[in-house]
Amino acid sequence: MATSIKDVAREANVSIATVSRVLNDIDVVNEDTKKRVLEAIKKLGYRPNIVARSLKTQRTKTIGILVPDISSGFYPEIVRGAEDVSNIYDYNVILCNSDFDSEKEKEYLRVLSEKMVDGVIYMSSSLEGEILSLINELSLRTILVETKDKEESLPSVTIDNIKATYDATKHLINKGLKKIAFVGVTKDNMNAWSDRYIGYENAMNDSNLPIDEDLVFLKDLKVKSGYDAVEKFESLNKRCEAVVCASDEIAMGVINAFRDRGINVPEDVSVIGFNNNAFASVFYPKLTTINQPSYDMGSVAMRMLIKMLSKKQSEQDETKEKSQYVLDYSLIERESCK
Template identity: 70%
Template sequence: MATSIKDVAKEAGVSIATVSRVLNDIDVVNEDTKKKVLDAIKKLGYRPNIVARSLKTQRTKTIGILLPDISNQFYPEIVRGAEDVSNIYDYNIILCNSDLDIEKEKEYLRVLKEKMVDGVIYMSISLNSEILDLINELDVKTVLVETKDREGVLPSVTIDNVKASYDSTKLLIQKGIKEIAFIGVGKDSENAWGDRFIGYEKAMKEAGIKIDQELVYFESMKVKSGYEGIQKFLKDKKKFKGVVCASDDIAMGAINALRDNKLKVPKDVSVVGFNDNFAASIFYPKITTISQPTYDMGSVAMRMLIKLLNKKELEEPHYVLEHELIERESTI
C-alpha cells in the first residue's frame, strides 16, 4: 500500500497541514519541524501526488524545453545546463523536439500548456508574429535561448550572432582572402541564424568587397546544405577561396564536397564553421569555428525562468554571453 501524506504526518508527529506546507515550500514552518517532515518523507519513501498537488498549488514543478533539432550537437549541451539547474530547484523537465517543423513547434507549445508546465525554455526555428502571438495566448512563462524576438518582449539568453559571424568573416579577409562564399539561411530568418548572414555581409562591405550573390547559398543548417552549396558553386564555375558557414554541420558538408572535387582545405579553400560542436575539433581538418558557451546558455536561461516563476525581478532580461573565435586547421 502506498504511503500517504497522513502516514508522513503521523511519523513526524505533526499535522497534515504542516506536511503540506513543507511540500509546498511555505516559509512559515520552522527549520526543526521541516527537518522532521523531510526525515519522515525519506524514511517512508513518500512521493506526493503531482496531479493533486498541482491542482491545489497551480504549480507542477515541471518545465518544458523545446528545441528545433535534437540531432544537432549544439542543443544537448544547452539542455544539460538547463537540467542541472532544474535539478537544484527540484523541477522536472519535458523535452520536445520540433524537428525543424514550425507546425510541430506550435503543437508542442499547446501540449506543454495542456501538461500544465510552469514555464518553457524555447529554442525556435522561427519567431514570427504567429509564434509570438501563440506564446502570448497560452500565457506560459517563456525564456528564449540562442535568439531573441525583435521587440525584446520575452527574456532571452544569446550571443551576439552578428558580431560572431563578422569576426569569422573578417578572419578570412585578414588572411588576404577576398572571394568568400556564404552558406546558411537568409537574413530575413526570424531567429539567430539569419543574423549570421548579416555579420558576413557587414564584414564584406566594411572591407570594400562586393558580395557575389552567386556565392551565397541559403537552405538549412544541416550537413546537406554545406555539401550542396559547394557543388552548386563549382557547377556554376564560381571562384572562391573562403567559405563562411552558419554552422559546423554546414562546414563539414562543405569540406567533404571540396574534398570530393579534389580541392584541399585550407590550401585551396579556407572554411569557417559556427558553434564549436565536438565533431568540429576532431573532423579532418579540424574546423576553425565560433564557440558558444552552450552549457552556460542553458543554465542561465533556467535560472532566469525559475526567478520569473517565483515572481522575482530579473537583473537583466536579455543576457548576451561572450563568444570565442577558435582557429584550427581549416583556415590558412
C-alpha cells in the first residue's frame, strides 16, 4: 500500500497541514519541524500526488523544454544545462522534439499547456506570429533560447548571431579569401539561423566583395544540406575559396562532399562552422567554428524561468528586470581553414 501524507504526519508527530506546508516550501514551519518532516518523508519513501498538489498550489513543478532537433550535436548540451538547474530546484522536465516543424511546435505547446507545466524553455524553428499568439493565448510563461522574437516581448538567452557570422566571414576574408560561399537558412525566417546569413552578407558588403547567388544555398541546418550545396555548386561549375556554414552539421556535409570529389579541406578550400557541437573537435579535419556557450544558455534560461515562476504576477509587473540576455561567443580556430 502506498505511503500517504497521513503516514508522514504520524511518523513526524505533526499535523497533515504542517507536512503540506513543508512540501509546498511555505516558510512558516520552523527548521526543527521541517527537518523532522523531511526525515519522515525519506524514511517512508513518500512521493506526493502531483495532480492533487497542483490543484492546491496551481503549480506542477514541471518545465517543458521544446527543441527543434534532439539529434543535433548542439541542443542536448542546452538541455543538460537547463536540467541541471531544474534538479537543484526540484523541478521535473518534459522534453519535446519538433523536427523543425512549426505545426509540431504548436501541437507541443498545446500539450504542455494541457499538462499544466509551470513554464516553457523554447527553442523555435520559426517565431512566426501564430506561434507567439498561441503562447499568449495559452498563458505559457516562456523563455526563448538561441533566438528572440522581433518585438522582444518574451525573455530570451542568445548570442549576437549576426556579429558572430560577420566575424566568421571576416576571419576568412582576412586570410585573403574572396570567393566565399554560404550554406544555411534563408534570412526571411524569424530565427537566429536566418541572422547568420545577414552576418555573412554584411561582412561581404563591408569588404566590397560580391556575393555570387550561385554560391548561396539556403535550406536547413542538417548534414545533407551541406552535401547538397556542394553538389549544386559543382553542377554549376562554381568553385569557391571558402564556405561559411550556419551549423557544424552543414560544415561536415560540405567537407564530405568536397572529399568525395577529390577537393581537400583546407588545402583547396576553407570551411568554417557554427555552434562548436560535440563532434566539431573530433571530425576530420577538426572544425574551425563559432562557439556558442550552449550549457550556459540552458542553465541561464532555466534560472530566469524559475525566478519568474517564484514571483507573483504583480511583483513581475512592478519589477522591470533585464529579460534579454546576450551571452559571449568565441571563434575557435582548428584545422578546416587555411
